[in-house]
Amino acid sequence: MTDNVIEGIKLSRRYGGFAALDNVDIAVKQGEIRGLIGPNGAGKSTLIDVLSGRAVTRGGKVLLKGDDISALTPQERRRRGMARSFQRTNIFPDLTVEQQLRVASWAVPGADIAEVMDELRLTEMADVPAAEISYGDQRRLDLALALVGRPTVLLLDEPAAGLTMEESLALARILRDLANRWKVTVLLVEHDMQVVFSICDRITVLHLGRTLSEGTCAEIRVDPTVIAAYLGTEA
C-alpha cells in the first residue's frame, strides 16, 4: 500500500497550443506540506486545478489514497476529503462568516465550525458579512472554508497573495500548526519564498509545464537549475 496521500501521474493539460502541464508526476506523503513553486506560467495553478477536478487531465491519473479519482467531480473529491482554496479570494461576500462556514460544514459530516473559527481567529467576526471584513481576514476565511471538516488533503493556491509580510508569516504558522495537529497533507502554491521555506517539508519546482526539480528546502535553495530558472542568486 502506498503512503502517498495524493498522487498525480503523467498529468498533462493544454490550452490551445500551449502545454500548461506536460507529463508531470507528483506524490505527496501523509502529513507533508509540499511547496509548489516556479515562475508565472510554470503550471502551478493548473496542477492544482487538475488535482482538484477544476480542469481535466489528458491521459494522466490522479490518485487519492491510492484510489483513481480522475473521473470524479470536484464535489465527489470534496466528499472524499480533498479541499482547495483559490488564487483570488473566493468566499461568499453576502453571507456572514459563520453562515458560510456553516454552509461548508453541511457538506462534510461531523464538521465542527467552532474549532475552525477559533483556529483561524474568526470567532469575533462570526456575524459580520464577509464583504465587510478586511482582506487579511477574508484570506483566513478562505482558508477556513477549505479546512472545515478537517480534510485529508488541502490544495492551496497562493493563500498569502496580497497579504503583508507579517500576515503571511502568521498564516504560515497557523497552517503549519494545523497540518501537524490535524494531520492534513498540504500542497501549497506560493510565490512568497519566506512562507514556502518556513513551512514546507519538500518543494516541487515547475518550469514551462514540467517538473524542474524536487527536494527538501535546503536542496532546492542550492539547486543550480532552480536558481537559474526561478530563485535567482539572492535566494
Add this chain to the structure above:
Amino acid sequence: MTSLTASGLPASRRKPAGYAALIAVAVLALAVGAALPWLVPTKIAMSLLAQAMFDALLATSVGFLILQNGRTSFGQAAFFGLGGYAMGVLIARQWVAPEAAVLIALILPTAVAFLLGLVISRITGVAHAMLTLAVGQAFYEVVFRWRELAKGDDGMSFDLPAQMFGFSARKLQDPAVMLVLAWTVLVLVLLGLALFARSRIGQVAAAIRDNEERARFLGYSTVMPRALVYAIAAFIAAIAGILQASYNGYIAPQMFHWSTSGFALIMAIIGGAKFIIGPAIGAVVLFYIKDYAGQFAEYWPAIVGVILVIVTLTMPRGVVGLALMLWRRGTRR
C-alpha cells in the same frame, strides 16, 4: 454601541429575526388582513387593493429569483399565465373537478419551471435574461394563436363553479373576500420565503448565488438548489395567476406577455429585490402610482419609467432598503 472586529471594522452584526418574531409579525399581518373589509372604505378601493395583492405575489416571485438565485427573469409571467390558464380552461371545459383544476394549475407551472430551471440555471447574465424572455413569449404566442384553447387573443371568460373545496367559489369575485384571501396568501407566502431563506437549502442556494464555483468545491451540486428556487418562484406566480383569473373570471394572453413580467421586475426593483418583502411593497407602491398617474396622463408608463430611473439612481436597494437605512440611522442616534 458599535463593536469593532479584529480587522478594525465596525461589525454590522446582522442577526436575522428569530422564528418567533417572524411568526408574531405574520400573525399580526393576518389579523390586519382579516380586518381589511372594515378598514378599507369602499368596494372600489378593496378591488384595487386586491389587484395590488396579485401584483405583489407576482413581483415577490420575480424578487425571490433575484434574492435566492441572483437571476433576473423577464419571463415570470409565463407561470402567472400558466396558472391562470390551467385553472380557467380546465374549469370552463369541465375536464376535471374544480379542486383538481386548482391543484393542476399549481403543479403544472411549478413542474415546468423546475425542469426549465435544470437547464437555464446554468446560464448567467444577459443570456439568462433573454432566455427567460423567449420562454415567456413562446407561451404568449401559443395562447395568442391557439383559438381553440381559450379564444386566442380575445381571451376567455369562465364561470366559477358554485362550490370549491366546500366553499362558495363565487364569493371569490366579491372584492372583500378576495382582498382578505389574497392578503392572507401573500402573508403566508412571505412567511414561507423567510423560513426558506433561513433553512439549510435556502442558505445553500444563497451561497451558490454568491459564488457558484466555491460552492461546488465545498461539495454541493449547484443545479438542484437553483432549480428548486425556480420552481418555488413559479409556484408563487401561479398562485397569483389563479387568484387573478378567479377574481376576474377571465383569462387573456396578456397574462403571459413580457410587459407583465417587466412590470413585475420593476415592482421588485422599486421595492427592493434584496429583501423578501421588498417586491410586495414595490408592487403596492407602483400599483397606486399607476392608478393615480393614469387619471392624469395617457402616457403613464413614462411616469413609471421616470420613477424607476430615480429609484435606481438614488435608492439602489429600493424603498425597503431606504426605509431600513433611515431606521438604522435613527436608532444609532
